[in-house]
Amino acid sequence: MPQAEPAVAIRHLVKSYRRGNQVVPVLSDITLDIAGGEFVALMGPSGSGKSTLLNLIAGIDCPDSGELRVCGTDIMTLDEAGLADWRARNVGFIFQFYNLMPVLTAFENVELPLLLTALPARERRERVGVALAMVGLADRMEHYPSELSGGQQQRVAIARAIITDPSILVADEPTGDLDRASAEDILGLMERMNRDLGKTIIMVTHDPHAAQRARLLKHLDKGVLID
Amino acid sequence: MHLLKLILRNALRHRLRTLLTVLGLLVAILSFGLLQTVVDAWYSGANNAAPDRLVTRSAVSLMVPLPVHYRDKIRALDGVRGVAKANWFAGVYQEPKNFFPQFAIDAVPYLAMYPEYRIAENQMRDFLRDRKGAVVGRKLADTYGFRIGDTVPLKGTVFSGNWDFVVRAIYEGATPRTDTSQFFFHWDYLNESVRARAPQRADQVGVFVVQVADISRAAEVSRAIDAQFANSAVETLTETEQAFQIGFVKQTEAIVIAIRIVSFVVIFIILAVMANTMAMTARERMAEYATLKALGFGPGFLGGLIYGESLAIAAAGALLGIALTFPVADWFAGRMGTLFPVFEVSGSTVQLQIACAAVVGIAAAVLPASRAARVRIVEGLRAA
Numbered sequence: 001m002p003q004a005e006p007a008v009a010i011r012h013l014v015k016s017y018r019r020g021n022q023v024v025p026v027l028s029d030i031t032l033d034i035a036g037g038e039f040v041a042l043m044g045p046s047g048s049g050k051s052t053l054l055n056l057i058a059g060i061d062c063p064d065s066g067e068l069r070v071c072g073t074d075i076m077t078l079d080e081a082g083l084a085d086w087r088a089r090n091v092g093f094i095f096q097f098y099n100l101m102p103v104l105t106a107f108e109n110v111e112l113p114l115l116l117t118a119l120p121a122r123e124r125r126e127r128v129g130v131a132l133a134m135v136g137l138a139d140r141m142e143h144y145p146s147e148l149s150g151g152q153q154q155r156v157a158i159a160r161a162i163i164t165d166p167s168i169l170v171a172d173e174p175t176g177d178l179d180r181a182s183a184e185d186i187l188g189l190m191e192r193m194n195r196d197l198g199k200t201i202i203m204v205t206h207d208p209h210a211a212q213r214a215r216l217l218k219h220l221d222k223g224v225l226i227d
Numbered sequence: 228m229h230l231l232k233l234i235l236r237n238a239l240r241h242r243l244r245t246l247l248t249v250l251g252l253l254v255a256i257l258s259f260g261l262l263q264t265v266v267d268a269w270y271s272g273a274n275n276a277a278p279d280r281l282v283t284r285s286a287v288s289l290m291v292p293l294p295v296h297y298r299d300k301i302r303a304l305d306g307v308r309g310v311a312k313a314n315w316f317a318g319v320y321q322e323p324k325n326f327f328p329q330f331a332i333d334a335v336p337y338l339a340m341y342p343e344y345r346i347a348e349n350q351m352r353d354f355l356r357d358r359k360g361a362v363v364g365r366k367l368a369d370t371y372g373f374r375i376g377d378t379v380p381l382k383g384t385v386f387s388g389n390w391d392f393v394v395r396a397i398y399e400g401a402t403p404r405t406d407t408s409q410f411f412f413h414w415d416y417l418n419e420s421v422r423a424r425a426p427q428r429a430d431q432v433g434v435f436v437v438q439v440a441d442i443s444r445a446a447e448v449s450r451a452i453d454a455q456f457a458n459s460a461v462e463t464l465t466e467t468e469q470a471f472q473i474g475f476v477k478q479t480e481a482i483v484i485a486i487r488i489v490s491f492v493v494i495f496i497i498l499a500v501m502a503n504t505m506a507m508t509a510r511e512r513m514a515e516y517a518t519l520k521a522l523g524f525g526p527g528f529l530g531g532l533i534y535g536e537s538l539a540i541a542a543a544g545a546l547l548g549i550a551l552t553f554p555v556a557d558w559f560a561g562r563m564g565t566l567f568p569v570f571e572v573s574g575s576t577v578q579l580q581i582a583c584a585a586v587v588g589i590a591a592a593v594l595p596a597s598r599a600a601r602v603r604i605v606e607g608l609r610a611a
């Protein structure tokens with residue numbers, strides 16, 4: 001039976017950091033496939049390398065060695081500009097602290113990634129309207145991040161993450177800074193993005209509740225995957 | 228469009244910080260403009276010099292006078308259109324601090340060589356008719372309230388005694404940059420009075436102002452004049468009016484250089500302040516820059532944000548500073564009376580102000596922009 005190429009294909013991935021002349025190994029020999037449309041939760045103790053792995057998959061950090069194909073592209077061969085371009089088209093980011101531009105309104109924050117496309121203003125406006133409606137913030141478009149609750153800000157961030165219609169969403173502790181109810185809210189939204197829009201989601205979390213919402217669980221410990 | 232919106236909103240994020248920076252720039256650009264204007268004022272004599280005017284003086288020193296009969300010999304030389312005597316009078320009006328230049332001149336040939344001094348025909352006629360008559364510049368007249376018919380008493384220093392002159396004419400400058408702070412009277416009146424008081428000092432001339440027929444032959448005519456009097460009792464040194472004026476200013480060049488240095492030091496200080504502000508701003512926003520990079524924005528966009536903000540702040544400060552330079556310079560000029568004959572903000576001063584602001588705006592952004600362009604995304608995101 002012919003298999004579709006996985007969304008993420010990782011082979012013998014190694015990553016270490018240099019602190020002075022000391023080399024700190026972080027990830028050692030990671031091999032992992034994530035199928036398209038999967039919702040993966042990445043768990044593990046603090047310092048185990050979860051964020052590092054996520055950042056490598058998202059193309060904002062570079063591995064030392066191994067193979068790394070994401071969305072059909074060998075991203076290790078891309079230069080900085082090529083990677084930036086690739087990220088803009090393929091990856092949506094959801095951060096623990098939302099990382100919205102404080103001087104832009106909810107609408108403008110969601111519109112931001114579209115400025116890198118050739119989309120005309122009218123079409124951008126429509127798309128942003130749809131995305132904000134999808135996360136339940138149609139009535140908050142003109143609000144600045146400081147005028148929104150944490151949960152609402154994270155919803156704006158989710159709208160921003162899906163606005164260019166990327167196939168992968170990466171989320172590093174997306175509920176880490178939220179109360180129970182808001183966290184549930186965000187997780188529900190992510191489930192919908194996965195189920196209804198078919199986004200592949202890779203989520204780093206400490207929270208077992210959150211991990212339960214994923215369809216696949218992966219554990220990292222001291223830079224090694226243990227299932 | 229979007230970049231501009233982001234730049235402006237970023238600039239207004241820390242209102243107080245931006246306001247203080249703009250204020251600092253305003254003061255720096257204003258001070259710079261005023262200091263440059265002082266330097267300009269210093270050189271106004273040289274800048275107002277006409278290329279067809281030469282000044283002949285003693286080769287030894289300005290203090291050594293020339294015999295009056297030199298006039299006819301100069302007049303007879305080929306290429307000379309006119310010659311006029313002029314003596315520095317150095318009288319005191321009421322108090323020594325009321326300084327303004329006074330010259331005893333051959334009225335007709337002298338004023339003919341200075342078409343930039345505009346005198347009404349009837350006033351000119353009255354001046355020529357009155358042995359004790361005087362012509363005063365508009366700025367001088369306004370400063371001391373001199374009016375036609377007023378008697379102006381001057382206390383002699385070089386030429387002792389008390390001297391009374393009657394204002395018969397007021398000259399206007401052809402341009403705002405024309406020196407209208409001078410006081411002219413008849414050389415013959417001076418000479419006759421000197422002959423009566425101290426005959427051995429009569430018939431002596433401070434300098435001859437010579438007008439050449441053809442500007443391109445000015446150097447040749449200068450040499451011919453000096454050759455004429457080589458090996459005579461008093462040898463001459465003839466140079467263009469501009470060279471003469473610069474020579475005059477040269478005596479105080481150290482002050483001019485000091486003023487110039489101070490004006491650029493002021494700019495350098497505000498550059499340091501501005502660079503510090505921009506560095507602080509960029510450091511605070513590193514996580515935002517990293518986020519923008521993660522979303523796919525390149526170093527060009529980040530550079531645009533940082534350079535744009537720095538230039539916007541510099542432009543605001545420069546605009547206000549330049550706008551204020553004019554009224555403040557006017558006020559200054561009014562306070563200083565005739566000390567600086569011309570105190571006008573020149574076009575080149577404004578251009579220099581703009582250039583300084585641009586340099587400050589750009590230089591302050593260089594480091595933060597390159598740091599933002601180079602920051603690794605994962606490092607920048609940690610800064611959140």
Ligand SMILES: Nc1ncnc2c1ncn2[C@@H]1O[C@H](COP(=O)(O)OP(=O)(O)OP(=O)(O)O)[C@@H](O)[C@H]1O
Pocket residue numbers: 017018019024026044045046047048049050051052053606
């Ligand atoms: N830029 C860096 N320089 C040096 N060491 C680093 C750097 N980034 C991460 N590390 C180290 O790599 C290891 C893994 O870090 P990582 O952030 O991936 O852990 P994590 O599993 O996400 O932890 P947490 O749950 O606390 O977020 C840690 O020991 C960390 O100190």
Ligand SMILES: [Mg+2]
Pocket residue numbers: 050051052172
């Ligand atoms: Mg982490």
